[in-house]
Amino acid sequence: MIAGVPADSRASAIAIMGPTASGKTAFALELAERLGGEIVSVDSALVYRGLDIGAAKPTAEERRGIPHHLIDVREAWQPYSAAEFAAEARAAIAGICDRGKLPILAGGTGLYFHALLRGLAPMPDADPELRARIVADARVRGWTSLHAELAQVDPAAAARIHTTDAQRIQRALEVFRLTGIPISVWQRDAALRTGLPLRVLKLVLAPADRAVLHQRIERRFDAMLEAGFLDEVRALRAVPQLQSHPAPLELPALRAVGYRQAWEYLDGATSVDEFRDRAIFATRQLAKRQLTWLRGQLDALIFDPVLDAARLHAAVHAFLPTAGPASGGGPRAA
Known part of the structure; x- marks a missing residue:
């Protein structure tokens, strides 16, 4: 502590970020065991029940009795x-801190991390009827046409939203039609943001x-196939709410890679070979987008999970000196 400067008295948390298949889950579990932590999943696929194998959701055995939060909190159609x-x-984090435990935030969904750590500008709640009209319009005109419409009313948002990103196009048009104010205006008002007070x-x-990373992605996907991933998807297809949905592949849960x-x-x-190749390619593209976002996190420390294991643990020890040095090796790939 610098003389005359008060110590930071806020509670501490560790955020473990990274692209898919980089070893986040294993390292989060290792830290939770060693530091007495609880894990908060920051993953947009793990929130859904029924998305287990394909989402690489840690099993009850893998969790080793460590409390996990924000897993299985919604059905796939919600x-x-x-x-x-x-x-x-x-x-969940407030509860963890109240119990005197360390919150460990682990995942790869950049938007969720942004919303959690920095806050989001308050915007109107979703309007199911309006959303349904936008989706119906997209089936007739295509999402590219709706993206062009968005560019007319909110060029700033359209410039950063891909023409095939149906979910974000839908939300941007919804906000504009509900309020008459572009979503980019809502998002840029820093006064409306509230960061995580940790x-x-x-x-x-x-x-x-x-x-x-590409090798890890391919090996993990093949392991998912061997573990019964296709049977998991068959089970999802048998869910009545998904069977009756007019466009199930437009649901956020089923847009998860794989x-x-x-x-x-x-x-x-x-064909089965085309399916495997397309799923692996989509996962690689996801990892590429994740890495692009992560490189923009200027206050983050980047480590190779295997080659930089010693430096990684040293960074944790420097942040939490009372935790002591690591007793084991580096994180395993997950």
């Missing part, structure tokens, strides 16, 4: 916004060699 996640995650160490796990490709394969749209 919407779930970043604002809802942030509110529920903050409530002292947070941001750790990014990312293999230095992109080829290593699930859309498996659904289309079970529809007979692709």
Whole structure:
């Protein structure tokens, strides 16, 4: 502590971020065991019940009795916004701190991390009727046409939303039609943002060699297939609410990588080899987008989960000196 400068008295938390298949889950479990922590999942697929194998959701055995939060909180047909996640995650974190435990925030969903750590501008709640009209319009005109419409009313939002990102196009148009105010205006008002009132160490796990990450992604997907991923998707297809949904693949849960490709394969749209190749490619593209977002987190520390294991643990010890040094090796790939 610098003389005359008060110590930061806020509670502490550790955020473990990284692209898919980088080893976040294993490292979060290791820290939770060693530091007496509880894990808050920051993953937009793990919130859904029934998305287990394909979402790499840790099993009850893998959790080893460590409390986990924000897993299995919605059904696959139910919407779930970043604002809802942030509110529920903050409530979970408050409970963890009240119990004298360390919150460990682990996941790869950038929007969820942003909403949780920095806050989101308050916007109107979702309007199911208006959303249904926008989706129906998209079926006739296509999402590219609706993106062009968005560019007319909110060029700033359209510039950062891809023409095929149906969920974000839908939300941006919904907000504008409900309020007459572009979503970019709502989002840029810094006065409406409230950050997480904790002292947070941001750790990014990312293999230095992109080829290593690609190999992990491929191996993990093949392991998912062997574990019964397609049977899991067949079970989802049998859920009455998904069977009766007019466009199930437009639901956020089924836009998770792997699930859309498996659904289309079970529809007979692709061969099994095409399904595997498309799912692995989609996962690699997700990892690329995650890495792009993570590189913009200037206050985060980036480590190769294997090559930088000693430095990674040293960073934790420097942040929480009373935790002591690590007793084991580096994090395993998850």
